[in-house]
Amino acid sequence: MNKTKPLTVRVSRYDPATDDAPRYETYTVDANEGARVLHVLHAIHDDLDPSLSYRYCCGSGQCGSCAVRVNGEPALACMKEAEDGMTVEPLNLPVIKDLTVDLAPLLDRLAAPATAADAQLPTKEEIEAIKPLRDCIECLSCVSECPAIKVAEFLGPTHMRQEMRIALDPRCTDDRIEKAIEEGLFTCTTCQRCVQVCPKEIRTPGKAIEKLREIANRKGLTLPRHVEVANLVRDTGRSVVRTEATFLEQVPEVIEPDAPVRGEVGFFVGCMYNGRVPQNALDMIEVMKRNGIRVIVPHDQVCCGSPLIRTGQTWVLEALKKKNIAAFESRGIATVMTMCAGCGSTLKNDYDTPFEVKDVSEILTEYGIEPPAKLDLRATYHDPCHLLRGQGISAQPRELLRMAVKEFVEMPNQCCGAGGGVRSGLPEEAAALGKLRDEEIRKTGAEIVVTICPFCEFHISENTDRPVKNICSVLLEGYREKDRRKGH
Amino acid sequence: MHADDVVRCHVLVIGSGGAGARAAVEAAAYGETVMISKTLIGKGGCTTMAEGGYNAVLRELDGCPMHVEDTLRGGAFLNDTALVDALVTEAPARMADLVRWGAVFDVTDDGQVAQRPFGGQRFPRTCYAGDRTGHEMMMTLAERLRASPVEHLQEMTVIELLRDGDRVSGAVALDRRGEMVVICADATVLATGGGTQVYDISTNSAAGTGDGYALGYRAGAELVDMEMVQFHPTGAVYPYDARGRLITEAVRGEGGILVNAAGERFMHRYDPDRMELSTRDVVARAIATEVLEGRGTVHGGVYLDVTHLSPETIEERLPIMLEQFLQFGVDIRTQPMEVAPTAHHLMGGLRITPEATTTIPGLFACGEVTGGVHGANRLGGNALADTQVFGKRAGESAGRAPVRAHSVDIAQVDAQYDRLDAFFEGTAPPSTITDRLKLAMWRDAGIFRTGAGLRSLAATLTELSAEKPKASGPANLLECCTVENMLVLSSLIVSGALLRRESRGAHVRTDLETAWPPEASPFGHTYQSIRGKGIEGVRP
């Protein structure tokens, strides 16, 4: 009844006391049908090599002892199904031995709440608010992957989760917000990597970090640069200062395509493409024109509010939301297209819109585009956090890019450091993360870096010597090249 | 052995589960307290895994006498009434402690701790935090301990208790690398939890190897009712490697029904009044009988079905079950679960007084490692309450113990070095011994037992005990000690089962007629220590 099959796996072995560096060992074991990674580790330990060290206890996803990386991604060994050919490595944390990492020092730093001696039972509403933050099994997968920790003084996502759990609990008497700031509250780029790897799907950036930043804001503890941005939004409806003619100033409300009309979208431009890098948005318009997509650009749209939400300054938010929704709804627009990953993620996740919101890469791949000429370049793609994790979009930009360049090379994904107000608030941290991106870019040997987020474009280009381009600009170049080759 | 390898403290707590952590919180008020555990706090033992809930009398309509009676009836009247009284009367106050310290239990609309029905109880008195109740308790206790002066030695495993004359005076432990650590204490609290890992199919965490029973036994303590092993009726049957994983009783509490492969809701044939909410022993035997008589599923279980509940109810009340089954490819909102009994809890253990003293001076005990509280069958929800009530009592009693001069008996430490050295000369990889042990225990000391089966099992245990566990390196010494502990525990279970010539609660001897209802049984506790064993009461 119970079938077994042979599995060959690669396991990282390392004893810091005796080895200079980790090495991989390959093992083949007989695994039962449905075996988890943990059962494969048991088989290796019991039958092949008793010196293999790994941690586990409950075997049912409840204790958080067993997190490892399987094919590079954190997973609970006891829950993740074993696969032939998989590679098992420790989390990116200090290794004690093999797959066992040093959790205790990090766990010790989770905040301990002080409760009043006569603390009363919270109400149902209060309990329900805390519960989602309480599902954490302290596996520290999130901490092991957080980019901010690599370059800044930051305890970690789950430590912020714990701070918010305390802040929400009426029984906890001490005001810990300054502590949370000391622990690195403002260093988080809101890249959502912690959510992606959390086995309990805890939404720490949205449910804890941004909320703690709101508390900090009410106490007047917001970073000065962030306050400036909020004031600018309040006064101008925009989060960047006007330095040149804006996108909205340069285009009419309705932009008819050159080709026969195949579709129509409303365009939510966002502050960066409007005021800082309008050329990229103008390039996008050319691509739309060529592909028969009518673009409607309401001129009364304003900042989406993302810079305010991420930094905990939500007091102007409602007015912005109202204005933006009305701008598109009043024109009867069914699909709103964003080009800025941050705006897209905000409209999709923080707004309740009467229209559908799609990223430009979704629009272009759904309609299908005229193939551009392939540029004679080796290109790599940087996944913007708010596109990859905020909107779950990774295939579409690659599909487009493959059409536009001769060679496409992947690089490991990591936040560039531009998000979450870190670029403005903690520029040194942002630059350090940007440098880490540059290192990966160099490894790929790519001649250009392509992405679809104005913050990433701007920030990465400051930290690398390769040109950083928006996907629409690359497509447009491809069309121009095509025309040139045709001898137009 | 260097003098600086010795840790000295007033109270040593062994185990950081619900009972140990609660004991340490309490003991810290009396003097320097060290808590040592095999695992990281919150990451080991069974408290973290407890899903269903915590029993406490909190409502006007409920009452302590009713909770006492339910507990005694569930326990087939083998419980120590003084222990039951302490459990029931203090469970609410210990619940209040947790709430005061910040525990996030579910709350009703009118602002009371929410309670759900659990098997064998006439009032819905099981408090819960979704289906992660034990985890919530552990997080709360860990938060409390982080703010306390308790020193925590994590991932260090006690391999033997130290004695000073007839007193327990501390312990010898091994760290992760197999280095020895000696701890001297005025008082020692044993809170090492349960041990159903000696069975092939078990709900317990990997730490549930029964170390504490063996440590206590070897140090001279008396244990009672070791034959009383609770088989939880609903363990997972698939995938094979995750067999035994608990399907919480809350599934039945929330309305889940049991159906055999023929589609029949069979509980009416076993307990028509309480049906699925009957006590665990009854439901476990019912499922085992269905399977034995050929009405089981291909995986050797029966169906547990909640598809008649709304998806929202399932998502809100049973989120962990939903998530776990989804990972194994079953959506319990639309598909039934497959379940079969699994070894869950040891009701027997060290004999304690209501003050949590054991039969040897200097040693206190609390939690699953103790016996007498739950009699012959534990009610769901009573074990978590047990950890808090007796954890506090043990911490307090240990804290109050007089301060003494510590001296380490080098001979005892040397004996441990000799024991460990021998493992390097061993011949049998530990897992080969435990694999055989688990299968033999499941076959002959399981839900249905016979004298002949138990005697042949005893012979197997003797054989296995003669094998020499082999340590390939220092880090494997611990596994060898664990095998020894598992063998001691198994022998205690088997001799208890042979001593008890009746069926009672979780203990069923199919080769004997039991001519009395449990309340009229002529027998009391079985008891075992290195000085001897027997059964209380007179042979009829």
Ligand SMILES: Cc1cc2nc3c(=O)[nH]c(=O)nc-3n(C[C@H](O)[C@H](O)[C@H](O)COP(=O)(O)OP(=O)(O)OC[C@H]3O[C@@H](n4cnc5c(N)ncnc54)[C@H](O)[C@@H]3O)c2cc1C
């Ligand atoms: C899956 C599951 C679900 C359950 N659900 C419920 C429920 O809903 N309600 C209920 O009332 N009961 C439930 N129980 C039973 C209950 O959880 C346990 O009886 C109780 O939690 C035991 O607590 P404890 O503190 O005695 O031991 P544990 O929580 O098991 O802790 C034991 C501790 O001892 C340590 N330890 C063990 N050996 C050594 C050693 N040699 N040296 C050092 N440290 C050692 C371990 O590392 C651990 O820290 C459940 C049990 C299981 C397995």
Ligand code: SF4
């Ligand atoms: S969102 Fe990114 S930077 Fe922020 S805590 Fe999570 S992983 Fe770290």
Ligand code: SF4
């Ligand atoms: S938040 Fe998630 S990933 Fe982080 S420690 Fe908790 S359970 Fe693990």
Ligand code: FES
């Ligand atoms: S062993 Fe507990 S979560 Fe995997």
